[in-house]
Amino acid sequence: xxxxxxxxxxxxxxxxxxxxxxxxxxxxxxxxxxxxxxxxxxxxxxxxxxxxxxxxxxxxxxxxxxxxxxxxxxxxxxxxxxxxxxxxxxxxxxxxxxxxxxxxxxxxxxxxxxxxxxxxxxxxxxxxxxxxxxxxxxxxxxxxxxxxxxxxxxxxxxxxxxxxxxxxxxxxxxxxxxxxxxxxxxxxxxxxxxxxxxxxxxxxxxxxxxxxxxxxxxxxxxxxxxxxxxxxxxxxxxxxxxxxxxxxxxxxxxxxxxxxxxxxxxxxxxxxxxxxxxxxxxxxxxxxxxxxxxxxxxxxxxxxxx
Numbered sequence: 001x002x003x004x005x006x007x008x009x010x011x012x013x014x015x016x017x018x019x020x021x022x023x024x025x026x027x028x029x030x031x032x033x034x035x036x037x038x039x040x041x042x043x044x045x046x047x048x049x050x051x052x053x054x055x056x057x058x059x060x061x062x063x064x065x066x067x068x069x070x071x072x073x074x075x076x077x078x079x080x081x082x083x084x085x086x087x088x089x090x091x092x093x094x095x096x097x098x099x100x101x102x103x104x105x106x107x108x109x110x111x112x113x114x115x116x117x118x119x120x121x122x123x124x125x126x127x128x129x130x131x132x133x134x135x136x137x138x139x140x141x142x143x144x145x146x147x148x149x150x151x152x153x154x155x156x157x158x159x160x161x162x163x164x165x166x167x168x169x170x171x172x173x174x175x176x177x178x179x180x181x182x183x184x185x186x187x188x189x190x191x192x193x194x195x196x197x198x199x200x201x202x203x204x205x206x207x208x209x210x211x212x213x214x215x216x217x218x219x220x221x222x223x224x225x226x227x228x229x230x231x232x233x234x235x236x237x238x239x240x241x242x243x244x245x246x247x248x249x250x251x252x253x254x255x256x257x258x259x260x261x262x263x264x265x266x267x268x269x270x271x272x273x274x275x276x277x278x279x280x281x282x283x284x285x286x287x288x289x290x291x292x293x294x295x296x297x298x299x300x301x302x303x304x305x306x
Contacts, residue, residue: 001044001304002064006030006052009071013293021045021304037061045300047071048078050261050280055079067091067303069296072283073152074232076205091299093292095151097283102155104256104282105200105228106163109144112226112252112274113137113198140164145196148203148231149186152283156200157184168192193220198228205232215240224251230282233258238268245272256282 002022005014006029017023021044029036030051040046041061047069048054054068059082068078070092083090111117114136122129144160146153146169157167167184170192193199199221203209213227214237221227227250229236236255244250252274261280269277 001066002042003045003047003300003304004029004036004040004043005047006036006040007047007049007071009047010289010293013297016297017047017301020301033058045069045304047296047300050074050077053077055082059083066306067300069300071292071296073097074204076232089299089303091296091303093295096291096295097285097288098152098155100285100288101152101202101230101283102159103285104230104278105156106159108228108230108254108276109139109160109198109200109226111276112228112254113139113142115252115274118274139198142166142197143168143195145169145192145199146184147189147192147199147201149184150202152230153200153202154182154184156202157182165198168195190220193217194222196222196225198226200228201231201235203231203235205234209235211235211237213237213241215243218244218250221250223249226250226252226254228254230254230256233261242268242272242275245275252276254278256280 002024003017005023005025006027008027009025014023014025024039029039037058040058042064043062044064045067046054046062046065049071054077059079065088067089068083068091070078070090073092073094075090075092078090080090116133116136119129119133140163143166144157146157146167149169149171153169157169160167161183168187169184170187170189201213212235218240227236227241238255238258241253241255245253254276256278257280269275
């Protein structure tokens with residue numbers, strides 16, 4: 001059977017697939033839509049990352065398709081409903097990079113809450129900004145609010161508990177019940193915003209979550225709170241976030257996902273205080289890449305064997 005891979009995959013995964021199937025591996029295909037469509041017409045499986053849009057002309061062309069492997073967990077680049085309607089199995093790496101994202105969230109939380117780690121350039125230049133940085137906080141005793149409580153949200157909660165943080169969560173915006181799950185209190189969205197010292201986002205990008213954190217929502221957060229978005233761009237209005245940071249209403253933010261990626265020159269972020277920007281790498285570590293690849297390839301091979 002034929003497997004098309006238009007984005008990067010680990011060599012050992014490529015070897016496993018190639019030992020059984022006819023594999024077309026070309027990371028350049030992600031940027032050449034028509035060539036990808038032409039090559040994938042007789043594909044039995046396609047394995048993608050975040051950039052390949054498995055929908056429309058590409059999905060229509062792959063009339064033999066049995067499986068779509070996603071080397072990651074977000075499915076906003078895949079027309080899941082159309083795949084299901086055609087009997088195509090969609091295979092994300094659910095849970096495989098949860099630990100990596102959780103560590104990223106906690107690292108950013110420690111960085112932003114303490115505040116002291118932005119002093120490097122001042123110290124190199126001969127300044128001694130000790131008075132300005134003496135007001136940093138410990139995370140122990142602070143409240144982490146987790147928006148979206150799947151495998152990544154739960155992994156983040158576990159690490160936060162280990163640091164002595166209280167954790168509250170909402171499974172989705174508008175949830176009204178409150179109960180204990182693994183020591184985490186599930187609360188309504190509005191209560192989470194008002195009570196959290198740190199808010200971490202773990203939602204997929206859907207019509208419900210798009211633009212969820214705009215000016216009104218950010219204003220409802222506790223003054224001095226920190227926001228970490230290691231989920232998807234489009235959930236946060238980045239211009240509203242910049243304004244909330246410049247005004248001092250928010251104490252810091254870390255953003256790993258953007259509506260358009262690569263981000264490109266973005267002068268609006270220049271000089272914004274207590275802001276960390278990273279290029280969508282929260283879930284990518286050496287260990288998580290191996291787990292993600294192994295999980296997806298195992299299931300793709302199983303789907304093709306049926």
